[in-house]
Amino acid sequence: MSFLYNIGINLTGFGLKFLAFFNEKIKKGVVGRRNLFSILEKNLNEQDKTLWFHCASLGEYEQGLPVFKELRELYPNHKIVLSFFSPSGYDIRKNSPVADIVIYIPLDTKKNAKRFISILKPELSIFVKYDIWPNLLNELKARNLRAILISAVFREKQPYFKFYGQQLRDALFSFEHIFTQNEHSKTLLKSINYNNVTVSGDTRFDRVYSQLQQDNNLNFIDSFKDNKLCIVAGSTWPEGEKLITAYINSFKDKDVKFIIAPHNIKDAQIKNLSEKLEVSTVLYSNKDTANLSTAKVFIIDTIGILSKIYNYADIAYIGGALGNTGLHNTLEAAVFSVPIIIGNHYEKFPEAHALIESGGTFSISNQNEFNLILNKLIDESDFKTDCGSKNFEYVNKNRGAVIQILDYLRI
Known part of the structure; x- marks a missing residue:
């Protein structure tokens, strides 16, 4: 078996060099x-x-x-x-x-x-x-x-x-x-x-909890949110963006702000997303010249700041699980006491199962289910707060992996 592995890994090297051209x-x-x-x-x-x-x-x-x-x-x-x-x-x-x-x-x-x-x-x-x-x-x-x-x-x-x-x-x-x-x-x-x-x-619980000790203030998000209820859609893919844009266009009169942070920030993807929205929209790349407080949707066409943006979320949608790309990090939002909506393909993500079982996270598979739970979270403040607290408690009670690892290494 070792012989076959070594042949295979060498062939892989040649194959990667060939595929690199494409x-x-x-x-x-x-x-x-x-x-x-x-x-x-x-x-x-x-x-x-x-x-x-x-x-x-x-x-x-x-x-x-x-x-x-x-x-x-x-x-x-x-x-x-x-x-x-x-x-x-x-x-x-x-x-x-x-x-x-x-x-x-x-x-x-x-x-x-x-x-x-x-x-x-x-x-x-x-x-x-x-x-x-x-x-x-x-x-x-x-x-x-x-x-x-x-x-x-x-x-x-x-x-x-x-x-x-x-x-x-x-x-x-x-x-x-x-x-x-x-x-x-x-x-x-x-x-x-x-x-x-x-x-x-899982050391991720310690990792996301440490985010609470950091400075998570983003002045431009403060300006955009303008003390309104804010829904953050993080690491989104087209199948999730379809539900989000349809909701935004259908409920234009709701006094709610939306931040969308696509996983793919290529120009064509951002342009396509922007064009589907029928409300005032601003891009992160244009934030310095835009009137942020009057926009309803803020599209984050950059990387590296999503974990701080969740600090401003009242409700979060986490992308990936509606398609075949794999659910993105739910714990980054959960630590900020935010109720979460995800897609229905989360089989390989034990934290998603646990968050749903605890009652703070909800799985949807279509537009109707998405609209129903999102409206409930928007309209029922106590329900929203309770769901967010359950998500935080799940993160909090699962911390401690880092201490165990370091204790072992110190021996």
């Missing part, structure tokens, strides 16, 4: 990996002590961030290397303050793994949630270098638990400890005789 995202990853070894060799020397944090993409980075920040403070004299697999994570966090060096993870060939670990020699490596790379992890283990996996979630259908998944199982045993989000994941690990497991929960 796909901009793949091209970024291919180009970004060309100089990663020279970047490391330029910025690290034999005397440096290092820590290595790895995340698949932006979501995993946000998940690991509270742990990364604590370790940055605990080990101020170590150089921290942060790696990403996906360009979407690298592009947005390539200047992350928690790291001294931000790079793409190399393709997981045996040759790359040996060279990468030889340069890095990390005293501790932290992988977040998944993105398990056998050759890199086996190289860490061969050199007796510590590695842990945090916020992990496992399912029966994954290769680790199948007859053909021996190499991936071996990679898991390269971690000296795995911190899982739930008991079910722990049970699955024990079924393959991996016993160094702690159910710590």
Whole structure:
């Protein structure tokens, strides 16, 4: 199986180089990996002590961030290397303050793994949630270098638990400890005789709760909201925007403001969304010359400020679950005591199930359901407040994963 994996990963490398001619995202990853070894060799020397944090993409980075920040403070004299697999994570966090060096993870060939670990020699490596790379992890283990996996979630259908998944199982045993989000994941690990497991929960709860300690004021949102009830639609996709725009156009007389933050902020997407709205609309990119207080809809055609915008939400719609793209982060809104509406495809998101069960979040599948719950939340203030409180309490009671991880690392 190891032989087949190594053939496959090398073929993948050739395939990605070919596909890079046709796909901009793949091209970024291919180009970004060309100089990663020279970047490391330029910025690290034999005397440096290092820590290595790895995340698949932006979501995993946000998940690991509270742990990364604590370790940055605990080990101020170590150089921290942060790696990403996906360009979407690298592009947005390539200047992350928690790291001294931000790079793409190399393709997981045996040759790359040996060279990468030889340069890095990390005293501790932290992988977040998944993105398990056998050759890199086996190289860490061969050199007796510590590695842990945090916020992990496992399912029966994954290769680790199948007859053909021996190499991936071996990679898991390269971690000296795995911190899982739930008991079910722990049970699955024990079924393959991996016993160094702690159910710590999801570090995202700590991450979003820390947002409350930050300055979340945005003067331009204050000007736009103008003390009106405000609905924030975050990380939206076209299928959700269709419901939102139809609602706005149908209920023009409601004294309500709407902020829409699309996941895709390409010009054509923003233009298409704007043209479907029959009310006064302003774009973030035009905010400095617009009369924000008179606009009914504010479209956020930028990235990086949505978590602060939820501070201004009275009600939130979170995108992704109406289509096939996956539900976006509901906890970012929940921590601000905001009632939440999501689509109906949330099967793989345990926090969505829990938020719905607690009574503060609602799943819809069509325009009528969307209109009914949104009108109820707008018109019944006490109901809206109660729903928001339930969402906050869910976040609050699930905090603590970071403390457990750090306590383990201090031993």
